[in-house]
Structure formats: C-alpha cells, structure tokens
Amino acid sequence: MSGVRLMWRKSLNVLMLTLTGVAALVVVSVLFMILGYLLWNGGKSLNLGFFTQLPKPVGETGGGMANAIVGSLKLLALAALLGLPIGLMAGVYLAEFGGKTFSFVTRYTTDLLNGVPSIVIGIFAYTLAVLPVKHFSAFAGGFALGIMVIPITVRSTEEFLRAVPGNLREGAMALGASKWRTIATVVLPAAKGGIITGMLLALARVAGETAPLLFTAFNNRYWSPGWGQPTASLPVMIYTYAVAPYDDWHRQAWAAGLVLLALVLVANVGTRLALSRGGAARGV
Amino acid sequence: MASASQSREPITAKPTSKLRTTAATSTVSGKETPVRFQISNLDFFYGPKQAIFGMSLNIPVNKVTAIIGPSGCGKSTFLRTLNRMNDTIRNARFSGNILLDGQDILGMDVVGLRRRVGMVFQRPNPFPKSIYDNVAYGLRINGYKGRLSDLVEHSLRRAALWDEVKDYLHKSAFALSGGQQQRLCIARALAVDPEVLLLDEPCSALDPVTTAKIEELMFQLKDSCTMAIVTHNMQQAARASDFTAFMLDGKLIEHNETSKLFTTPSDPRTEAYITGRFG
Numbered sequence: 001m002s003g004v005r006l007m008w009r010k011s012l013n014v015l016m017l018t019l020t021g022v023a024a025l026v027v028v029s030v031l032f033m034i035l036g037y038l039l040w041n042g043g044k045s046l047n048l049g050f051f052t053q054l055p056k057p058v059g060e061t062g063g064g065m066a067n068a069i070v071g072s073l074k075l076l077a078l079a080a081l082l083g084l085p086i087g088l089m090a091g092v093y094l095a096e097f098g099g100k101t102f103s104f105v106t107r108y109t110t111d112l113l114n115g116v117p118s119i120v121i122g123i124f125a126y127t128l129a130v131l132p133v134k135h136f137s138a139f140a141g142g143f144a145l146g147i148m149v150i151p152i153t154v155r156s157t158e159e160f161l162r163a164v165p166g167n168l169r170e171g172a173m174a175l176g177a178s179k180w181r182t183i184a185t186v187v188l189p190a191a192k193g194g195i196i197t198g199m200l201l202a203l204a205r206v207a208g209e210t211a212p213l214l215f216t217a218f219n220n221r222y223w224s225p226g227w228g229q230p231t232a233s234l235p236v237m238i239y240t241y242a243v244a245p246y247d248d249w250h251r252q253a254w255a256a257g258l259v260l261l262a263l264v265l266v267a268n269v270g271t272r273l274a275l276s277r278g279g280a281a282r283g284v
Numbered sequence: 285m286a287s288a289s290q291s292r293e294p295i296t297a298k299p300t301s302k303l304r305t306t307a308a309t310s311t312v313s314g315k316e317t318p319v320r321f322q323i324s325n326l327d328f329f330y331g332p333k334q335a336i337f338g339m340s341l342n343i344p345v346n347k348v349t350a351i352i353g354p355s356g357c358g359k360s361t362f363l364r365t366l367n368r369m370n371d372t373i374r375n376a377r378f379s380g381n382i383l384l385d386g387q388d389i390l391g392m393d394v395v396g397l398r399r400r401v402g403m404v405f406q407r408p409n410p411f412p413k414s415i416y417d418n419v420a421y422g423l424r425i426n427g428y429k430g431r432l433s434d435l436v437e438h439s440l441r442r443a444a445l446w447d448e449v450k451d452y453l454h455k456s457a458f459a460l461s462g463g464q465q466q467r468l469c470i471a472r473a474l475a476v477d478p479e480v481l482l483l484d485e486p487c488s489a490l491d492p493v494t495t496a497k498i499e500e501l502m503f504q505l506k507d508s509c510t511m512a513i514v515t516h517n518m519q520q521a522a523r524a525s526d527f528t529a530f531m532l533d534g535k536l537i538e539h540n541e542t543s544k545l546f547t548t549p550s551d552p553r554t555e556a557y558i559t560g561r562f563g
Contacts, residue, residue: 175422
C-alpha cells in the first residue's frame, strides 16, 4: 500500500517537474526562435546602406531605412519627454503620499489605461493632435506613445519605491529631513536602479508599437525635418513593407525587424548590466 | 537651574551650548538632577487604541535613561514621541506635555526638534550611499556650511568607528558589518550634534561583542549627550544606564536610579519582571 503511494507520489513529482520545465523551455525558446528567424532572414539584407540611405522607389534594389531609424528615435524621445516625468511623479505620489480613495482610483485607472488597446490610444491622439492641425506629425506620434509609457512607468515606479525599506525613510526623517527631502535624497536613490529599468522597459515596449502611429506619425519615405511633419518609424515601415507585394521590400522588412529588436534588446540588456555593475559598487 | 555642585554635570563649551541650558530640575530618589526632557501626563493613541496612559517622566541631562518592559508595553511608542517620529503615523496623536529644555515640543519646528533629538533604530539603517555621505547627510540637509570632512571625522571618532573605516570612507556603507553599520548610524546621528540621542533597541540585531562596543560608546557619549534607550535586555539596562523606567501595558510602573531599581524595586510588578517571572 505504502509502496504504491510512494510510487504515485514520485511519478506525480516527476510529471509536474516535466510539465513546468517544458513550459519554461517553451518560454525561452520562443524568444530564441524569433531571434533566429530574424537573424536568418534579416541578416541577409542588412548592410551599411540600410542604416545610412533613404528607401529606394519600387523596382530599384538597395536603399535603407535611415529615416525610419531616426524617426523611431525621435518618437521615443518625445514619448520619454512626455511619459516618463508624469509616470515617475505619479508613481512617487502613489507610493509616498497618496490618500486612500484617490490612490485607489489612480491605481485602478492606471491599470485600465495600461489595458486600453493601442489602436484606441492612436485614435485618441489622432483626435487631439492630428485633427486640429489637419496633418500628421512626429508630435502626434510621440504623444500617442507617451500616453502608453505613463501607466507602465507609474506602476513600476510605485513598486520599486514600495520595496525601499521603511526604516530608511525613518532614518532620514529622524535627522530632520522633510518628507520631500527624504524621498529625493534617500528613497529615490535607493530605488534608482529599478525605476530606470522600469522606464527603459516601458520605452522598449512602445518602441515596437505600430497601431498608434498609423494615423498620428503616419509614415514618410523621406527625411522628416523638425517635429511637425509626418515621420517614418521602424514599426510602421515594417508593416508597410511586409504587406507590400515585392520580395525586395519583404527583405527590407525583415532587416528592419532585426534592427528594431536589436535596439530593444541592447537597451534592455545594457541597462541591466550597467545598473547591476553600478549597484554592486554602491552595494545596492 | 542646575546646581554647580553636580559632579557629573559636564556642560561642555560647544558652539551650541546655549541650547543646552536646562530649564528644570527633578528629584529622582532624593538627588537633584537637571532635566532635559520633562514629560507629564502623556496619553498616546493609535486611532481609538490608547497605547500610553498618563505617563510622567523626567529624562535627566547627560545621563542614560533605560526604558524596559515587555513587548507591546509602549516603550518604543514613548521613545518615538520624544522626537515626534509618530507624526508620520496616520491617526496617531497624543495629549499631555513634553518639554525639551522647558520648551513644548509641539510648538517647535519638527525639523529643528529632530536635529536636537537624534535617533538610532533597532535595525541598522545606513543609506545606500558611501560611509562619508551617510555621516554627512544630516549636515547637508541642515545646510551646514563649514568643512564637512572635519565633522565627518569627528563624528566617526565619537562613534568609535573612525579607525576601522578611515581608509574606506567612500565605500558603500553596506560593505560594513552589522555592528559597524549601527555605529555608523550613531555617527550619522551625532554629526548634527544632538543634545539627546534616542536609542530604540540598538543592539537587538547585534552579537554580544558588538553590543559591548555600543555600550562602551554610550558610556563615552554621556559627557556630551543625554540618552534614552529602549531595551529588552535587562542586563544591558543594568550595565549601561543611570536611570531605569519600567513600563507595563502603557503605564509607567516605576522610575528610579538603575542601581536601586534593580536591587530594591518598590513595585512587585517590577520585581517580577526583572527577576524574569514574566515578560
């Protein structure tokens, strides 16, 4: 009897270990499959010209997406400028100051905002930033992406601030620091690594957004001077090139996908490395 | 005022010594002692729950006053009331008078109060900064304009930590051992030259050797600093304090010179507690 039970327990153990292990393996392999596929297909059409040249007209081979790379960076800069400060400060409010009811409402709204489909954010930005001026612009695209950055930044900032031990706050206040001084000089520095990582993840997340850009930043086959003109971006380029019926464009789309993913991965891994090294030196 | 005949009353001539005048004296067990903190009829509430009941106590100048009692008796609450750390707790309030050098602490700017009344916590809580920046923190936020490094060194020396860290001042405070971190926290508190140092179970997370160091440090600091220490460790109270207050269920049961309280307690509950029959 007990032998049977033992066998059953052991095999159940093995079964569950296998199931969870396989699931973990799937998670890991999905990323590597995407990466491999992109490298295989995109690597073939990736050359220096891709980074330095403008798109060529249909039928001509070669050309690049320099304008889309710069465009994506411009849109991300705008999104960061709009979304990160608001997200950071709202996160500080929620973690350090918030009253009960208003905090609850804010937190709940933030989660809802995070769940709003990106295309709806696009329509919203279109109504506010495109319709009044009657043309697409980098501003409108950055506005749409900035809105998407806010909720992610708020929640990650709040989480990391809450993880800062309360006795650090007490230590600072016992030395006569005001609440704001405590937050600025002790709490935020202690949570700095996590908060910055959260911000970069938020930017990386919106770097690949296509839908909110389709009718805000739109697209552009040429350089877009300034911030008030329609602007090319890597995700919209990928979309446009992938659905076009030309093999050459498909290859360009693969290359653009590879560049976009590489940008996001490098930013991500780079930040983590820099922060963990800096953190180790400071002992955080 | 303080009588000049007090042999253990070294009011040092420091720049801040004008703050150190005492406004009251008290008589604990017959001897007259100048008083730093004068607490009368203190009632403390967390929302509807009362934590301290009608407590009156004088904390004498440049002496160590130990506050002992079982867990939850209100010792820490009492200590944290003295520098108004409880202000940050929602719904916490108190009634009664707490006078620091004759001045009501409620009438003071809380920043100024905490500069004069430093605090060391149960668990060492160095900031995630360098050793130097930890000590300099209080000076910087108080807008100190002089040479920081002199005062940092002076504070670390007072906390008996200088020799151990002088070559590592710009290393992270987290690289220090627990006992060193606690002495760093004491140095940090001393840097702003407080008149009073509140110690909330400062040794409960430390081993006996380190505890001995902290106690020795307290003994040295008595020259220039009034201390109140909350402790669970009765031997520590007996060794390190001049006066001891015994609290039970939010009430002050007995307050006397340490030697008397531990040898001839006047209340049977004090006797029961110090002989280990409860708590």
